[in-house]
Amino acid sequence: MKYLPQRLSLKIKHYFFNTLLFFCFSITIAQNSTSPLPLIIDADTANEVDDLFAIVRAILEPKFNLIGISSAQFHTSPLASNNSVNESQLINKDIIQLMNVKGVSLPLGSNKPLIEYGKPVSSEASRFIIETAHQMEQNQKLNIVVLGSCTNIASAILEDPTIIPKIKIHYIGFWHTPATNIYNKKEFNSSNDPIAVEVLLNTKNLDFNVMTATTSQHLVFTKNEVDTYLKDKKGVAQYLVNRWETYDRWWTKEDLEKEKWIMWDVAIIEALAQPEWSTIKEFTTPPENTQRKINIHTNIDSEKMNIDFWNTLKTL
Template sequence: MNSKFLLPHLFVFVLFFCGLAHAVGQIREVIVDADTGNEVDDFYALARILADSSVKVTALNAAHWQTSHWTVPNSMENSHRLNQQLLGEMGLQLKTLRGAPARMYDWGDRAQHSAAAYGIIEEAERNDRVTILVLGALTNVASAVFIRPEIAEKLEVYWLGTTLDFETDVLKRNDFNALMDPFALDYLLDSKVAMNIMPINVAVDMEIEYDKISKAIGNSRLGRFLIKRWDDHLDGARKSRVLWDLALVSVFLKPDFGTTRVVRTSRDSGNRNITYYNSIDANAIYQDFYKVLSAFEKP
């Protein structure tokens, strides 16, 4: 065949299949922001998303939990260290960034200027859309938007926090993640950041007994590591826990595991549409978690 005829057709052929592969196997990119040192559930949620081949975690940010009554000195550094420890246990390498050491300030430049906040800004300046999963306080995201307000419309945040009465649409902010930085929550509710919220009163369905999860994951090295986190925690003797963050990560990865409803917030909570998860299938989430953990261990 004449090469002048072959080369243009070959070029079109390659372009077609490259485009097809991109459309079918496109990997979502996401930033994950976690107060890993605070509770047990962060490790489980992080293990779930880090073991998933359908997403690429572009940065793992450390969040503080400095306002908690059981906090430790430099709680953000504690989260940063545990993030790196988990990556080491899983044999993974990715960017880990330090976030704010505490909540946003009370006046003036209220932003906490951190590597995590500027990492979010950098991603937003480089991309049309940036997805962020936030498992703790909203400080790092709110600080990024405070520093560069123009990035707000590019951000889509998935967050665990608040409670919502789905009969009255009354929003309460008396849960742990909201109280770690009330201003950050208010600031984002009033912003143009797209918000997808897993409320505490829905995530509570994730309660599981220690014996049950130990039996399900305790035969793998990573599973034993996660169980040890439960054992070594300040209240490690608990016979059951709610693995809150695993709910948020799982429904982000597998939307069929939950249902959502768009809620118009009140005037003092942004007065705008927010997507709220109003139900989850906890059993499906746990079965999926066991399956992914088991597959990750295989050579």
């Protein structure tokens, strides 16, 4: 067999090298696209009912790498004690124990909201967020789902602004009218730390995504569904049923039998698990804030989210 000309031989070598490089790059992209989403949930779990359902759903989601569940304060609730963050902490511990979950940290958040703009209220939770954010690999972001007040994440940003490019915030809060881009910050989560909300809105280059109360209010569960899928079961299933039945809705006298419940927090968990079920649009921040773009969920497929939730919890 005759030897190939040197120029042709080099071309073949380059071809095989480039093909190998492309193959390796494609494998890396495929691996990254299927890697579990690094996630911290920051929750005022003891405030209501939906937080518990959202946390259980997130624990059962294989697309998530749930790193931690931090506790948040909810001091404006008439049912809250003087240590509302500890109430949330205790329920977080109960859920983890009942589901026998290993490897999920439970850092304690601040029991007080921010009292002055620019000054953080440091806590185990804020420091845990900072530490975890710095552990992210290059081009990877830590996803932080905020189900209550923004105290812990705002404090983390103020304590260490270098985490800003390393994090992506998913917040349940305020009311919003997409057609006119009008914001109403007089909403329960936002009212529990209005200064922290301003921090998130004003922080340039922060990847800030909001599931507003306007949108998430359309995801509603019924007591009949709860009984069908969870009644007469033990463990965390029984825990969820008991929470639904014993928690008093202080903000309304409608539906005293608690036949229905808005699952505000479940909406953002389902949207993260199945992004195609939520429409996200870009909006300019309110006029009183730093003018920049944030992402807002404007519509959800509540029917598909409902079905997916109960199909997932069948495993309990």
